[in-house]
Amino acid sequence: MEDRAVAWLAARRAMLVPRHDRPDTVLFTRKALIETAFLVGLRARLDHAPLDGDYAAILQQVADLAGRPSYREMVARDEKALLLYAGTYAALRLCGHEDPEFRRIIQQAAQGGYAAAFERIPYRQLDLLHTLYLCGIEHDLPAMDTVLPFTLLCQNPNVLKLADRDVYALTHTVFYATDFGRREPVWPRGHSTGTAVEILEALLVLAEARANADLVGELLCCLYCLGVEDSEAADRAWAFLTSVQEENGRVNGPDGVVHPRMDQGDEDFRHWAEGYHTTIVTALAGLLRRTPGRLGTPRPHPPAAQVPLEKPLRRAVVWLCEQSLEQEPRVGLAGVAAAAIGAAAIREPHLAGPALRHYAALLADAPHALWQEQGMEVAGEFALALRAAGTRCPSLDDFLKATADAIGSLPTVPADAADGVQRLVGLGLLSPSTAPAVPRQPTPHERCVYPPEAAIALREAMETYHLGRLAATLRTLGRTGWWQHRITRDALTFLLAQQNTTGAFGHPAADDQLARAQAQYSWTRSVVTALASVRDALTGSSQPAHRSP
Numbered sequence: 001m002e003d004r005a006v007a008w009l010a011a012r013r014a015m016l017v018p019r020h021d022r023p024d025t026v027l028f029t030r031k032a033l034i035e036t037a038f039l040v041g042l043r044a045r046l047d048h049a050p051l052d053g054d055y056a057a058i059l060q061q062v063a064d065l066a067g068r069p070s071y072r073e074m075v076a077r078d079e080k081a082l083l084l085y086a087g088t089y090a091a092l093r094l095c096g097h098e099d100p101e102f103r104r105i106i107q108q109a110a111q112g113g114y115a116a117a118f119e120r121i122p123y124r125q126l127d128l129l130h131t132l133y134l135c136g137i138e139h140d141l142p143a144m145d146t147v148l149p150f151t152l153l154c155q156n157p158n159v160l161k162l163a164d165r166d167v168y169a170l171t172h173t174v175f176y177a178t179d180f181g182r183r184e185p186v187w188p189r190g191h192s193t194g195t196a197v198e199i200l201e202a203l204l205v206l207a208e209a210r211a212n213a214d215l216v217g218e219l220l221c222c223l224y225c226l227g228v229e230d231s232e233a234a235d236r237a238w239a240f241l242t243s244v245q246e247e248n249g250r251v252n253g254p255d256g257v258v259h260p261r262m263d264q265g266d267e268d269f270r271h272w273a274e275g276y277h278t279t280i281v282t283a284l285a286g287l288l289r290r291t292p293g294r295l296g297t298p299r300p301h302p303p304a305a306q307v308p309l310e311k312p313l314r315r316a317v318v319w320l321c322e323q324s325l326e327q328e329p330r331v332g333l334a335g336v337a338a339a340a341i342g343a344a345a346i347r348e349p350h351l352a353g354p355a356l357r358h359y360a361a362l363l364a365d366a367p368h369a370l371w372q373e374q375g376m377e378v379a380g381e382f383a384l385a386l387r388a389a390g391t392r393c394p395s396l397d398d399f400l401k402a403t404a405d406a407i408g409s410l411p412t413v414p415a416d417a418a419d420g421v422q423r424l425v426g427l428g429l430l431s432p433s434t435a436p437a438v439p440r441q442p443t444p445h446e447r448c449v450y451p452p453e454a455a456i457a458l459r460e461a462m463e464t465y466h467l468g469r470l471a472a473t474l475r476t477l478g479r480t481g482w483w484q485h486r487i488t489r490d491a492l493t494f495l496l497a498q499q500n501t502t503g504a505f506g507h508p509a510a511d512d513q514l515a516r517a518q519a520q521y522s523w524t525r526s527v528v529t530a531l532a533s534v535r536d537a538l539t540g541s542s543q544p545a546h547r548s549p
Contacts (some may be wrong), residue, residue, distance in 0.1 A: 001242060002286025003054075004249030005279045009036060010054035013061040015272045025269070028258075030071075032276050034087040037062040039280050039287075041091030041134075042180060046291040051095065062088065063097055075105045079115035082106070083131055090134035107137050116141060122150040123169045126176035133179075148177050149188035156195060158490045159202045160459050164215065164254075167203055171218040174200070174225050181225040181288060193226055194300035200226075201233040202450075202486040206459065208237060209452030212254045213244050217281030224288035226300075236449060238289070241282050253278040306538065307492045310346050312499050313531045317342040319503030320524055321355040327521070330370065333359055337378045338525040340385030345532035353389055360386055360393040371399040380423030387427065404429035410436045450485055451477075458491045467506050467523040470495060471530035478534035492534065495527060 016033045018026040040059045044051060051059055065071055066088050075085045086106045092099060109115040116128060116139060129144045148154060152166060153173045162170075174196065177185040187193065200222050207215035220237040228234060245251050258273045317339045324335035336355045343351040359382070363370065371379045383396055404424045407413065413421060413436045424430040454473050461470035470491065477488050499505050506523035508516045 001245055001249075002283045002290070004245065005251065005283035005286070006039075006054045006058070006249070008249035008279055009039075009276065009283070010057045012272050012276070013058050015269070015276070016061060016065060028273065030084055032273075033062065033065060034084055034091070035277060035280055037066075037088045037091035039284055041094035042284065043287055044095040046180070046287060059092075059095055059097075063092060066092060066099070066102065072099075072102045072105060075109050079109045079112060080118065082109050082115040083127060086110075086131050086135055090131055093135060103135070103137075106135060110137055110139060121169075122147055123152070123173045123176070126151070126173060130176040130179065144177060145186040148173070148185060149191075151177075153196060153199070154188055154191050156191065157199070158494060159199060159206070159486060160462055160490050160494065162203070164212075167207070167215055168218065170199065170203070171215075171222050174222040178225040181227065192300065192302070194302040197223065197226055197228055197231075197300055198302040198486045201231060202490075204233045204237050205450045205452060205455050205487060208240050209456050211244075213241060213251050214253050214278040214281060216240055217251070217278060217285050220285045221281065221288055224285065228300075232449065238285070241285065245282060249279065250275045251278040251282045302486075305489065307489055307496065309492075309496075309531050309535045309538070312496050313342050313346050313528065313535060314348065314351070315503035316499065316505060316524055316528050316531070317346075317348075317351050320521075320528060321352055323504075323517075323521055323524075324355050325358060329359065329362060329366075330373065331521075333363070333374055333382065334378045335521060335525045337381040337385065338528045341381055341532045342528040344385070344388070345535040349385070349388055352385060356382075356385055356389050357391050360391045360396075363396070364394055366395040368395070368399045368402070371396060376403070376417075376420035376423065380420060380427070383427055384423060400424065400427060400429055407436060412436050450482060450487060451480075454482070455487050458487065462491070462494055467495070467498060468526040471523075471526035475530040475533040478530065478537045481537070483534045483537040488534075492531075495530070498523075498527075 013036075016029060016036060018029045036058060040051070040055055040062065043055050071088075072085065075082060089099065089102050089106055092102075110132060116132070120128065125141075125147050126144060129141060129147065132139055132141075151169070151173045153170045157166070157170075177183075185193075187196075200219050204216060204219045204223075207219060216237050220234055220241070223231055223234045223237075241251065252275050257277065258270055320335050320339040320342070324332040324339065326332075327335060336352065336359050340349070340352040340356060343349050374382075379396060379399065383393070383400055386393060386396075404427075407417075407421060407424065408430055421430065421435050425432055425435055454477055457473045458470060461467070461473065474488065474491055474495065477483065477485075482488050495505070498507060500507070504520040504524045505527045506520050508519040510516055510519070
């Protein structure tokens with residue numbers, strides 16, 4: 001992959017020459033020049049074999065362009081863009097192409113009281129420090145390990161909230177802090193290589209699910225820079241990049257790389273511009289994967305982390321029970337069933353007792369149509385909770401017996417009916433030996449990769465504030481063994497932050513009191529069942545207490 005990617009870049013090295021008749025492309029082209037040059041510089045630094053072939057051809061093009069006064073003297077004319085030019089010099093220096101005049105101009109700019117002094121966000125400050133280090137230019141700036149604690153990476157961010165620009169800030173932090181795998185970072189207190197790897201692997205799931213080859217490549221490079229050798233996420237990322245690389249070596253970048261007005265119909269330029277960066281990243285991943293100079297540490301593990309659920313769940317259950325007593329039965333019944341599930345998960349079933357008895361008496365003579373309308377999830381959970389509380393509801397008993405007789409006559413049922421069948425078995429209305437067959441679902445160990453559709457669903461639900469969808473996805477993840485994954489934990493952390501002082505979940509951002517109440521009731525009902533599912537998984541319980549025989 002590396003060879004094919006470099007061959008494609010070398011064949012199009014003429015694109016690195018700024019076209020002065022097109023001023024709108026000059027800055028873009030110079031950015032591409034430094035990135036291509038840096039790939040060659042890293043090749044020389046990480047692999048001591050002489051540069052030849054395509055790498056040598058690219059180096060010659062870079063050297064020719066950097067030797068022009070129209071290029072190197074821009075450092076003195078535009079000090080704010082120091083890194084745009086210093087990176088090219090650093091790459092040439094790594095390849096043994098020392099240029100005293102180029103170095104003099106860069107050093108003069110770095111010591112001029114502005115180019116190295118103006119305010120930069122932390123990862124850009126690391127960029128400056130790393131570039132000056134590779135240039136061999138002395139300075140009085142703070143050390144890299146002093147800046148590192150202020151980066152986004154070391155704030156342990158919620159991975160589901162990060163925009164693409166944030167992910168690039170994380171990846172570049174790793175590049176500079178590790179010197180592309182040649183040094184061990186000095187992490188601030190509370191952070192570690194294990195935490196960084198956990199974040200990167202979670203972001204890889206999201207990037208691959210969105211088919212963003214550029215981010216997949218950068219995140220993969222970061223894992224290599226941190227010395228990670230045994231990562232299923234890295235293996236999948238490598239396989240993904242292999243699958244999207246074109247026959248000629250090019251790897252297409254994400255949408256939006258080139259502004260629509262920039263190419264003005266020049267298809268060759270657009271084709272190159274949309275793919276050059278991702279192709280560089282793919283080549284770099286190949287280079288880092290094969291070179292032995294990286295950190296060779298055992299796979300780091302993040303410190304054990306758990307999201308506290310018991311107190312938020314108790315508060316929500318109490319609120320839900322109180323509110324359910326004021327609801328119309330067709331609405332309140334689902335809330336009571338959810339509250340019972342939540343109360344059982346924290347081993348306090350008595351919290352839902354009064355609401356259960358109220359609804360059992362209220363619906364003692366309800367028609368089968370009401371229970372049919374509620375569905376097996378609500379009706380079955382309500383029945384299980386009633387049984388645990390020593391209470392019965394005649395109309396519900398009749399409905400469930402009729403349902404069990406109908407299902408028991410079937411040879412098989414769809415996979416989505418499995419929970420309903422299990423509830424009937426738990427109630428003693430179906431025998432395990434006579435229950436219809438249910439298609440077998442893969443276990444978490446068999447499906448060792450975090451489900452990408454779930455990761456995308458969580459992110460979209462957070463972005464649109466669809467708490468019901470977020471809770472439903474978390475419930476599924478809790479039941480299928482993914483409760484400890486970083487993505488699940490971060491989604492849980494976000495969800496718990498939506499609980500207000502009453503115990504209800506959600507901030508409707510609406511002034512109509514009825515609309516607010518309806519939204520919070522619906523959200524809280526969904527969240528309670530989700531938290532209960534994760535709580536059961538965390539405590540090692542296969543089923544809530546009220547389901548036990």
